[in-house]
Amino acid sequence: MGGLFAIAVSLCLLMSFTIFIRTFKERNFLSIDTLLIVIFLYLSILIGFSMIFLILDSSGFEVLVDNGVIMEGTYLDRLHTCLYFSAVTLFSLGYGDVIPIGFGRLLAVLEALIGYVLPAVFVARTVWGLEKGS
Numbered sequence: 803m804g805g806l807f808a809i810a811v812s813l814c815l816l817m818s819f820t821i822f823i824r825t826f827k828e829r830n831f832l833s834i835d836t837l838l839i840v841i842f843l844y845l846s847i848l849i850g851f852s853m854i855f856l857i858l859d860s861s862g863f864e865v866l867v868d869n870g871v872i873m874e875g876t877y878l879d880r881l882h883t884c885l886y887f888s889a890v891t892l893f894s895l896g897y898g899d900v901i902p903i904g905f906g907r908l909l910a911v912l913e914a915l916i917g918y919v920l921p922a923v924f925v926a927r928t929v930w931g932l933e934k935g936s
Contacts, residue, residue: 811853819845840924844892847920851913852888855906856881865906869899892917 821839858865859873859880866873868883875883886898892915902910 808854808857811850814846815850818843818850840920843920847887847913848888848892850855851885851892851909852881852908855884855888857910858905859884863905865902865909867901867903873900881885889915894918913922 821843855865862878864872865885866883868874873880873883883900887902887910889895890897890900891910894914894917
C-alpha cells in the first residue's frame with residue numbers, strides 16, 4: 803500500500819513540474835498567475851517530499867532523527883516532523899534539529915537541489931523573457 807501511495811505522490815510531483823514548465827513556455831513571467839503557480843509548485847514539492855518521508859517511516863525505514871532520537875510518536879506527530887523537515891530542507895534553512903539518515907539523506911539532497919535550482923530557473927527565465935520582449 804505504501805508503494806502505491808509513493809507512486810501516486812511521485813506522479814503528483816511530476817505533474818506539478820509539467821505545469822510549471824508549460825507555464826514558463828506560454829505566459830508572461832511577471833504575473834499573478836505565474837506567482838501562484840510557483841507558490842503551488844513549492845507547496846506540492848514540500849508536501850510530496852513530506853509524504854515520501856512519512857511513507858518510508860511508516861514502512862519501517864528509519865529516515866529521520868528528531869533531536870537525536872529516531873522519529874517516533876503518533877501519526878500526526880510524525881507528519882508534522884516530516885512537513886517541518888521538508889520545509890526546512892526545501893528552503894535551505896537547515897536548523898539541524900531533524901536530521902536525515904540512510905536513504906533519507908539522498909531524498910534530502912534531491913529536495914535541497916530542487917530548492918536551490920527552482921528560484922534560479924525562475925529568475926533566469928524571467929530575465930530571458932523580459933530581454934526577448936524588449
